[in-house]
Amino acid sequence: MTIALKVSKLKKTYKNGTIALKGLDLEVKAGEIFALLGPNGAGKSTLIGIISSLVNMTSGDVEVFGDSLTRQRNKVKSHIGLVPQEFNFNMFEKPMDILVNQAGYYGVPRKIALERAEKYLKQLQLWDKKDSMSRMLSGGMKRRLMIARAMMNEPKLLILDEPTAGVDIEIRRSMWEFVEEIANAGTTIILTTHYLEEAEQLCKNIAIINHGEIIQNTTIKQLLTTLDIETFIFDLDKQPSKELLELLDAEITEDNSIQLDVHKTKALNDVFKHVDKLNYKVLSMRNKVNRLEELFYKMTHKEDQEMEKQS
Amino acid sequence: MSNTTLTALFTLGRKEVVRILRIWSQTILPPAITMTLYFVIFGNLIGKRIGQMGGFDYMAFIVPGLVMMSVITNSYGNIVSSFFGAKFSKHIEEMLVSPMPNWVILFGHILGALSRGLIVGSIVTVISLFFTEIHIHNMWIVISTVVLTSVVFALGGFINACYATKFDDIAIIPAFILTPLTYLGGVFYSISLLPEFWQTVSKFNPVLYMVNAFRYGFLGVSDVSIYTAYVVILTFVVVLTIICLTMLHKGVGLRS
Ligand SMILES: Nc1ncnc2c1ncn2[C@@H]1O[C@H](COP(=O)(O)OP(=O)(O)OP(=O)(O)O)[C@@H](O)[C@H]1O
Ligand SMILES: [Mg+2]
Numbered sequence: 001m002t003i004a005l006k007v008s009k010l011k012k013t014y015k016n017g018t019i020a021l022k023g024l025d026l027e028v029k030a031g032e033i034f035a036l037l038g039p040n041g042a043g044k045s046t047l048i049g050i051i052s053s054l055v056n057m058t059s060g061d062v063e064v065f066g067d068s069l070t071r072q073r074n075k076v077k078s079h080i081g082l083v084p085q086e087f088n089f090n091m092f093e094k095p096m097d098i099l100v101n102q103a104g105y106y107g108v109p110r111k112i113a114l115e116r117a118e119k120y121l122k123q124l125q126l127w128d129k130k131d132s133m134s135r136m137l138s139g140g141m142k143r144r145l146m147i148a149r150a151m152m153n154e155p156k157l158l159i160l161d162e163p164t165a166g167v168d169i170e171i172r173r174s175m176w177e178f179v180e181e182i183a184n185a186g187t188t189i190i191l192t193t194h195y196l197e198e199a200e201q202l203c204k205n206i207a208i209i210n211h212g213e214i215i216q217n218t219t220i221k222q223l224l225t226t227l228d229i230e231t232f233i234f235d236l237d238k239q240p241s242k243e244l245l246e247l248l249d250a251e252i253t254e255d256n257s258i259q260l261d262v263h264k265t266k267a268l269n270d271v272f273k274h275v276d277k278l279n280y281k282v283l284s285m286r287n288k289v290n291r292l293e294e295l296f297y298k299m300t301h302k303e304d305q306e307m308e309k310q311s
Numbered sequence: 312m313s314n315t316t317l318t319a320l321f322t323l324g325r326k327e328v329v330r331i332l333r334i335w336s337q338t339i340l341p342p343a344i345t346m347t348l349y350f351v352i353f354g355n356l357i358g359k360r361i362g363q364m365g366g367f368d369y370m371a372f373i374v375p376g377l378v379m380m381s382v383i384t385n386s387y388g389n390i391v392s393s394f395f396g397a398k399f400s401k402h403i404e405e406m407l408v409s410p411m412p413n414w415v416i417l418f419g420h421i422l423g424a425l426s427r428g429l430i431v432g433s434i435v436t437v438i439s440l441f442f443t444e445i446h447i448h449n450m451w452i453v454i455s456t457v458v459l460t461s462v463v464f465a466l467g468g469f470i471n472a473c474y475a476t477k478f479d480d481i482a483i484i485p486a487f488i489l490t491p492l493t494y495l496g497g498v499f500y501s502i503s504l505l506p507e508f509w510q511t512v513s514k515f516n517p518v519l520y521m522v523n524a525f526r527y528g529f530l531g532v533s534d535v536s537i538y539t540a541y542v543v544i545l546t547f548v549v550v551l552t553i554i555c556l557t558m559l560h561k562g563v564g565l566r567s
Contacts, residue, residue, distance in 0.1 A: 014567060049567075052408050056566045074410035082408050088401035097326075098405075104322025105409035107315025149405075 081155030327423025376498035424465035453528035
């Protein structure tokens with residue numbers, strides 16, 4: 001099995017003293033879609049910045065398809081396409097020019113660059129915007145423009161830093177399709193996201209970073225089983241009584257709504273039985289929070305507690 | 312040089328030139344207007360009272376100086392605003408992620424600066440024809456000095472843009488260093504008019520050598536030895552190039 005990305009003992013301390021990566025190790029196999037998860041400030045963008053030569057590493061090494069960043073930087077660069085977290089194109093240029101120039105920087109001849117630009121602008125539904133001023137594009141369009149730009153050198157490894165942030169559900173789905181299509185064509189993909197659904201939809205393997213270290217490197221399935229408690233909100237037809245709250249071990253969130261934790265292994269039937277017995281109707285029911293946030297919270301909490309214990 | 316490197320260089324150079332032409336009302340028109348005013352005021356109105364300078368009409372004397380001044384400020388201004396602009400809005404990252412070598416990034420931007428310097432310089436030269444005749448003593452000296460000087464100031468502007476973190480930083484150097492050096496660099500006068508002490512001080516000003524070498528190309532007169540001038544200019548080109556490439560290699564002001 002070819003290894004697309006191998007990160008070894010990677011450390012990064014920013015000039016202001018912030019330690020963003022503390023000797024991080026990571027491996028991503030070729031051909032897969034890999035998700036990098038972690039709370040804000042965990043070090044995801046720093047890691048991506050180093051891999052794509054936008055951030056200097058403090059120590060360690062990165063290999064992309066066997067080429068070392070410290071020894072063969074330009075070769076590594078030519079393997080990679082990057083979609084950064086923040087917009088980083090010239091807002092006063094046209095999408096077409098942005099793409100063709102980017103291809104040119106990679107050494108793609110102009111004729112081929114024009115063809116590729118057309119292909120990817122069409123695939124990402126931006127063709128009718130090719131000659132608009134980029135700053136006129138909507139947020140989602142700008143993000144797709146960056147994806148098209150990252151494809152201009154037809155990279156072996158495509159890295160997407162929060163590609164679906166601020167993108168509506170329809171476009172998000174079409175972006176997922178696009179990513180899967182590219183992956184099927186043989187491109188390895190690494191993406192960061194704050195949506196568990198996205199990782200679930202696209203990836204088999206994931207890694208979770210916290211405080212500049214990998215704290216989990218596993219399959220998404222494995223990860224989901226660790227999410228053993230789910231929080232539900234029930235909207236009832238009338239104000240819940242104390243009795244009901246005690247029976248369910250729930251609390252009131254709004255007038256007629258209650259919130260309760262249910263262990264994954266336990267059936268919801270018992271809950272409904274109690275509600276039924278006391279003559280309530282459940283008008284609607286939903287999961288409470290972004291599951292990923294909850295997961296981070298639990299994991300990072302556990303980690304912090306362990307650190308406290310040690311000290 | 313490989314084909315991919317050439318493509319990258321051509322892409323960047325082309326982009327820079329397109330940028331200059333696209334915003335011509337900021338890049339080309341203002342210097343043309345300013346220089347026309349200089350010709351009218353210094354050359355025509357005041358110049359008539361001044362009489363001769365260095366053995367020529369004052370107007371004929373200052374034309375090379377003014378052309379050089381516009382080349383200097385526009386080369387510097389172009390690279391500083393283009394490169395700092397790219398840093399500020401982050402599209403410099405388009406170049407940094409690509410495998411284009413550092414010298415291509417540098418040289419591509421210099422091509423832009425050179426183009427603007429030469430476009431403006433040519434326009435100013437053409438405008439000057441309305442006010443005076445132009446002699447050409449040695450075409451090769453004219454061309455080589457204007458190109459080399461443009462490169463020197465492009466390199467200087469590049470360093471300025473690398474270090475700059477805010478727009479103030481790219482205004483300070485031109486205002487406090489570039490303008491005084493140019494105005495005191497023999498654009499408007501021959502340093503033989505100065506007291507001996509100030510003549511010596513002037514010789515520490517690199518712009519003096521550039522302006523005089525350029526003027527020599529037109530008029531055949533110079534306050535300094537033409538050989539010394541070339542040595543000074545070429546030394547600046549080499550030293551500044553090394554500094555720029557080292558900064559790019561380390562990512563000074565570009566990579567955190
Ligand atoms: N240029 C910088 N200079 C100094 N510190 C920085 C810089 N960039 C990031 N940091 C710090 O490094 C740490 C990691 O930041 P990073 O951007 O890598 O996090 P992230 O995982 O991408 O977070 P998010 O999910 O919010 O994008 C943070 O503490 C951040 O404040
Ligand atoms: Mg980030």
